[in-house]
Amino acid sequence: MAANGSNGSAKQPPQPSPLRFSKFFQSNMRILVTGGAGFIGSHLVDRLMENEKNEVIVVDNFFTGSKDNLRKWIGHPRFELIRHDVTEQLLVEVDQIYHLACPASPIFYKYNPVKTIKTNVIGTLNMLGLAKRVGARILLTSTSEVYGDPLVHPQPETYWGNVNPIGVRSCYDEGKRVAETLMFDYHRQHGIEIRIARIFNTYGPRMNIDDGRVVSNFIAQAIRGEPLTVQLPGTQTRSFCYVSDMVDGLIRLMEGENTGPINIGNPGEFTMTELAETVKELINPEVEIKMVENTPDDPRQRKPDITKAKELLGWEPKVKLRDGLPLMEDDFRLRLGVAKKN
Numbered sequence: 001m002a003a004n005g006s007n008g009s010a011k012q013p014p015q016p017s018p019l020r021f022s023k024f025f026q027s028n029m030r031i032l033v034t035g036g037a038g039f040i041g042s043h044l045v046d047r048l049m050e051n052e053k054n055e056v057i058v059v060d061n062f063f064t065g066s067k068d069n070l071r072k073w074i075g076h077p078r079f080e081l082i083r084h085d086v087t088e089q090l091l092v093e094v095d096q097i098y099h100l101a102c103p104a105s106p107i108f109y110k111y112n113p114v115k116t117i118k119t120n121v122i123g124t125l126n127m128l129g130l131a132k133r134v135g136a137r138i139l140l141t142s143t144s145e146v147y148g149d150p151l152v153h154p155q156p157e158t159y160w161g162n163v164n165p166i167g168v169r170s171c172y173d174e175g176k177r178v179a180e181t182l183m184f185d186y187h188r189q190h191g192i193e194i195r196i197a198r199i200f201n202t203y204g205p206r207m208n209i210d211d212g213r214v215v216s217n218f219i220a221q222a223i224r225g226e227p228l229t230v231q232l233p234g235t236q237t238r239s240f241c242y243v244s245d246m247v248d249g250l251i252r253l254m255e256g257e258n259t260g261p262i263n264i265g266n267p268g269e270f271t272m273t274e275l276a277e278t279v280k281e282l283i284n285p286e287v288e289i290k291m292v293e294n295t296p297d298d299p300r301q302r303k304p305d306i307t308k309a310k311e312l313l314g315w316e317p318k319v320k321l322r323d324g325l326p327l328m329e330d331d332f333r334l335r336l337g338v339a340k341k342n
């Protein structure tokens with residue numbers, strides 16, 4: 001039974017399929033990744049597929065993800081891709097579920113807020129129902145946005161947050177908070193083995209080029225020679241984690257004995273003006289930095305307290321922002337067809 005302080009489960013987990021313990025299935029972990037065609041999901045799939053004992057099933061509705069992110073695995077005998085919306089019931093036989101399906105960029109999650117809520121609430125309910133039926137362990141990718149516009153800095157997992165329940169970001173923030181609640185209720189009521197990661201801003205190759213998130217925006221703008229759009233006031237902070245570190249943290253959480261929630265993020269904190277200056281210096285010193293209007297309820301500061309991840313998972317990020325940005329630049333240049341000037 002996973003360790004979890006005061007929130008311990010009342011029940012033993014449901015029995016997994018007897019086949020999991022048979023000779024054949026011991027050498028084959030069947031892993032479902034929802035949202036596996038997206039940015040973090042596709043990197044997670046790459047890492048899971050490296051282990052020859054894993055069979056990976058991705059379900060995705062391709063709202064923000066793409067088959068292209070998974071092209072090297074399509075047709076592989078240990079890989080399966082299903083077009084499916086997690087708001088609908090799913091019947092598959094699996095041992096682990098990484099539940100990532102949900103648009104992550106504010107532009108996309110605000111595009112159809114009711115659908116975003118349904119994805120977080122009904123989608124998580126469906127995946128928990130699946131976990132219960134087949135006795136699978138399930139990991140939810142929650143978010144630092146559960147802390148809202150935090151009044152405690154940096155944010156530890158014990159902080160309950162400062163979230164606007166009726167704002168334009170609420171479909172995502174409150175949706176993820178309900179998803180966390182559902183995870184713990186299924187854990188206490190039905191003994192489901194749960195894991196919750198609170199992910200802080202993550203960046204890296206394969207982010208959508210016109211995604212709207214700040215790192216992808218600035219890199220695409222710098223490569224195209226367009227002004228870097230810093231949203232006012234520019235003093236708001238974020239802490240950016242490179243995607244390979246994130247995937248490492250998620251797998252450690254899944255494989256470990258703790259339910260979480262556990263913050264996974266890089267504590268290096270930057271203002272948006274500092275980020276723009278860094279991108280300008282590294283990618284295109286000629287580009288202009290332009291201040292533009294912001295959107296409502298933008299959190300003013302964000303930095304993870306990762307004490308728990310260090311102690312319980314033996315995890316901390318390795319890639320510094322200045323090392324991660326050039327890796328992302330290479331991928332964006334390739335996709336935009338703009339070579340680096342010598």
Ligand SMILES: NC(=O)c1ccc[n+]([C@@H]2O[C@H](COP(=O)([O-])OP(=O)(O)OC[C@H]3O[C@@H](n4cnc5c(N)ncnc54)[C@H](O)[C@@H]3O)[C@@H](O)[C@H]2O)c1
Pocket residue numbers: 034035036037038039040041059060061062063064065066084085086087099100101102103104105119123141142143144198199200201202203
């Ligand atoms: N990237 C970050 O900085 C960050 C930070 C905090 C939390 N997260 C969480 O991590 C997860 C992955 O984020 P990402 O950055 O890879 O985003 P992404 O948008 O690239 O990936 C999300 C994937 O989910 C799919 N999807 C969306 N709604 C779906 C539905 N109803 N049914 C099936 N598939 C659906 C999308 O098509 C996409 O492939 C999300 O749950 C997000 O909330 C990400």
Ligand SMILES: O=C(O)[C@H]1O[C@H](OP(=O)(O)OP(=O)(O)OC[C@H]2O[C@@H](n3ccc(=O)[nH]c3=O)[C@H](O)[C@@H]2O)[C@H](O)[C@@H](O)[C@@H]1O
Pocket residue numbers: 103104105106143144145199200201202212213214215217218229230231232236237238272294295298299
């Ligand atoms: O890490 C998290 O928990 C959350 O972080 C992001 O949400 P946000 O931090 O608002 O992400 P961005 O849209 O990248 O914005 C970051 C900051 O950059 C600013 N920004 C954004 C875009 C831009 O062109 N310029 C700019 O200055 C925004 O005002 C904001 O202050 C993600 O997109 C969420 O999915 C995720 O859950």
